[in-house]
Amino acid sequence: MKEKINLRQFMILIFINLLGTAVIFLPSIATNFAKADSWITMVITVVIGCFVICWYTTLFIEGGKQNFFVIIEQGFGRKGGFIFGFLFLSYVFLNAVANLITIGDFVSVQVLMGTPSKVITFIVLCTAVVGVRYGLEVIARSAEFFFSFIVISIILLFLFVSPKIDIQNVFPVFQMNQASTFVGIIPILTLTYLELIIFLGIMEQVSNKEKLMRGYLIGGIMGGIVIFVVTFLCICVLGVDATIRQTYPIYVLGQKISLADFIQRIEGIVAFIWFFTNFFKICISYIVLAKGLQHFFRFKSYKIFIVPLAFLIFYAAYEGFKNSYYIPEFINSTYVVISYIIAVIIPLLLHLSLIIKKLKR
Amino acid sequence: MGKYINMLYAICLCVWLSGCWSANELSSITIATALGIDKSEKGFTLTLQVLNPNEIAGKEGLSSRTAISNYTESGATFFEAVRKLTKVTPRKVFLSHLMLVAYGESVAEEGISSSLDFLIRDHELRTDFVMAIVKDNTAGELISVLTPLEKISASKIYDSIESAQDYWAPTKKVQVDELVNSLTAEGKEAVLTGIYIVGNSEEGQKLQSVEQTKPLANIYINGIGVFNGDQLVGWLNEEESKGFNYITNNVKNTVGWVSIGNGKVSVEVKKNDTKIIMNQKNDAKTFDVVLKTVVNIGEVETDFMIMDQSDVQKIEEKVAEKIERICQASITKAKEYESDIFGFGEVMRKTSPEEWGKVKDNWSKQFVFAEINVKAEVQIDKSGMITSPFYKKIKEKNSEE
Numbered sequence: 001m002k003e004k005i006n007l008r009q010f011m012i013l014i015f016i017n018l019l020g021t022a023v024i025f026l027p028s029i030a031t032n033f034a035k036a037d038s039w040i041t042m043v044i045t046v047v048i049g050c051f052v053i054c055w056y057t058t059l060f061i062e063g064g065k066q067n068f069f070v071i072i073e074q075g076f077g078r079k080g081g082f083i084f085g086f087l088f089l090s091y092v093f094l095n096a097v098a099n100l101i102t103i104g105d106f107v108s109v110q111v112l113m114g115t116p117s118k119v120i121t122f123i124v125l126c127t128a129v130v131g132v133r134y135g136l137e138v139i140a141r142s143a144e145f146f147f148s149f150i151v152i153s154i155i156l157l158f159l160f161v162s163p164k165i166d167i168q169n170v171f172p173v174f175q176m177n178q179a180s181t182f183v184g185i186i187p188i189l190t191l192t193y194l195e196l197i198i199f200l201g202i203m204e205q206v207s208n209k210e211k212l213m214r215g216y217l218i219g220g221i222m223g224g225i226v227i228f229v230v231t232f233l234c235i236c237v238l239g240v241d242a243t244i245r246q247t248y249p250i251y252v253l254g255q256k257i258s259l260a261d262f263i264q265r266i267e268g269i270v271a272f273i274w275f276f277t278n279f280f281k282i283c284i285s286y287i288v289l290a291k292g293l294q295h296f297f298r299f300k301s302y303k304i305f306i307v308p309l310a311f312l313i314f315y316a317a318y319e320g321f322k323n324s325y326y327i328p329e330f331i332n333s334t335y336v337v338i339s340y341i342i343a344v345i346i347p348l349l350l351h352l353s354l355i356i357k358k359l360k361r
Numbered sequence: 362m363g364k365y366i367n368m369l370y371a372i373c374l375c376v377w378l379s380g381c382w383s384a385n386e387l388s389s390i391t392i393a394t395a396l397g398i399d400k401s402e403k404g405f406t407l408t409l410q411v412l413n414p415n416e417i418a419g420k421e422g423l424s425s426r427t428a429i430s431n432y433t434e435s436g437a438t439f440f441e442a443v444r445k446l447t448k449v450t451p452r453k454v455f456l457s458h459l460m461l462v463a464y465g466e467s468v469a470e471e472g473i474s475s476s477l478d479f480l481i482r483d484h485e486l487r488t489d490f491v492m493a494i495v496k497d498n499t500a501g502e503l504i505s506v507l508t509p510l511e512k513i514s515a516s517k518i519y520d521s522i523e524s525a526q527d528y529w530a531p532t533k534k535v536q537v538d539e540l541v542n543s544l545t546a547e548g549k550e551a552v553l554t555g556i557y558i559v560g561n562s563e564e565g566q567k568l569q570s571v572e573q574t575k576p577l578a579n580i581y582i583n584g585i586g587v588f589n590g591d592q593l594v595g596w597l598n599e600e601e602s603k604g605f606n607y608i609t610n611n612v613k614n615t616v617g618w619v620s621i622g623n624g625k626v627s628v629e630v631k632k633n634d635t636k637i638i639m640n641q642k643n644d645a646k647t648f649d650v651v652l653k654t655v656v657n658i659g660e661v662e663t664d665f666m667i668m669d670q671s672d673v674q675k676i677e678e679k680v681a682e683k684i685e686r687i688c689q690a691s692i693t694k695a696k697e698y699e700s701d702i703f704g705f706g707e708v709m710r711k712t713s714p715e716e717w718g719k720v721k722d723n724w725s726k727q728f729v730f731a732e733i734n735v736k737a738e739v740q741i742d743k744s745g746m747i748t749s750p751f752y753k754k755i756k757e758k759n760s761e762e
Contacts, residue, residue: 109484110484113484113485126373126374127374130370168711171711171712172710172711172712172713172714175714175715176714238538239542239546241541241542241545241546242538242541242542245481245541252488252538255487255488258489265487
């Protein structure tokens, strides 16, 4: 029996995946490029992101609404499909590892000081193993359950921090750094909408495929709006310099909350938002990874791959984290190149070859 | 079988429920409330004020010990000095509840940037403590002074700075993130509130000092220290500090007086809103500081009778004039120090970035020649519970007799 998720769950997963790493890193990265105009960068990114989403959906429909790995084999043939499929899987693997590293770093820097990040990584991975063993349906349902908590936390953060807004901080609007406002889109897109390519791996399991594009877009836009507001708040409340300086500006944003000297020190809600979104992100990457291996090695069940993969992912996360400075460095250099190869060039080639094959027929 | 594996999972996960990895029980830490930073030949001398929990929370067995104790240690770097303090403190120092970081005047004159990194970077420190400069004395001496009413002097200083800012206006509550922001911002210089000891600082450290109605030493908060870069260059006096807060729109409530007739009228500022606008005519750039202030009549000790609107207007004009004067005094002083503490440069950067690009490299020199106009608009709102003052009647009766 094939596991199915409904459109609402799919939409929620998209929303959660967009927030995952993005909400915690993007304010710094965007502001580093565009200074006070980084919110403009965000708006443009969301618009471009919508096009990316539409394109991915069209690619999926063009490929006959099947498993993404079947589509890859259709487009590139058996051998080509194997090579490109593995390139794609390596990207998914990198994503799972990178998210695991960041969750470990964040929690050990900001929340549980003194706890080695390895331990946190290990616990999160253990939980993910349990989740992935239960399958996509359970993950989607629990995401649906936590969705309301995540949204409430986000709204609380916005509400509580809004009295501290100093609108002066966004001025001058679009006078300096015009070029870098646009340059900033390149790395930001990789962290947000290009990562959604991973969802091609589970798209065939959505029960209502006719409205797929709509769900995909709504999730994408909702996530985009949240990221935009977070960036805007970071600039307005913390100021440009502090947003660039801080490792995790959104957490400092949470620390700023102080209503009537009573509601304060509740930065935990930020950690809550991020912990859950990132956990589901890891789960999705993990499950797509296992399913890809299942397809290429023609196994009956993907569950056999779960535990060995956990060892690989944990080891990669263990070795991959050099020091705190490595994460932003990686995001701004290597990751950009890898992302554009996997999430733009390969799908583009795939799309072309699918169209050519259709025309030939 | 699967049931047992799941149970095993559940048991394994229980291991992590035991709690925090690096848990510190309350009985194994010393809670620090204030940190005084002075300079030494090696680097920093830190004075740490820690709580003596028994004296604060204990109901029985209150001894005659003080509620706070101080430890001093020096080190080459800030972090080293903090850690070296464990040599003298009985337990590990816990910095999360820090309320005050005070710099000695000599450190501030040399530059404070080297100590700031730790204050922002370290995870144990929150950003909600206030920062201040100790005038004349060292920071160590200041946080050793015992205060009446509040057993913890850091808490007294914290509250005083806050209430003085909110009700009297010549101080400014500066927290570490704001300080760093203004130290790094283009076109704006930093300020810190001043604290000083009045009385005998040595005697003020003894418990006898607070056992009498008039303590032997008292802590006062007044005036604002002006920075240029990260170095303290001078002080604004009380009036100039108030002017500074007027210009930077930081006045929440204050009291001022104007002389009118043969005496004075005091007004209470209820609301103030300041805008700084940059005007550009050809090459000449001028700044307009526009203040909109709402005041209440607080006290009338003059024979001037407020009969109709024209009298009200007369007072309004006088008050406006006075506000303009203290603002200008504050600007003149800042120009003397070549330090743009008000952020006129920032206004320029925000309104015309191109112009700012031309002057930003020597803004502190350019600032001295900037033309700044202050325009205050005062509106009298309420008059308290008396509309017609009785001062005149008493005076008339006096002269009759």
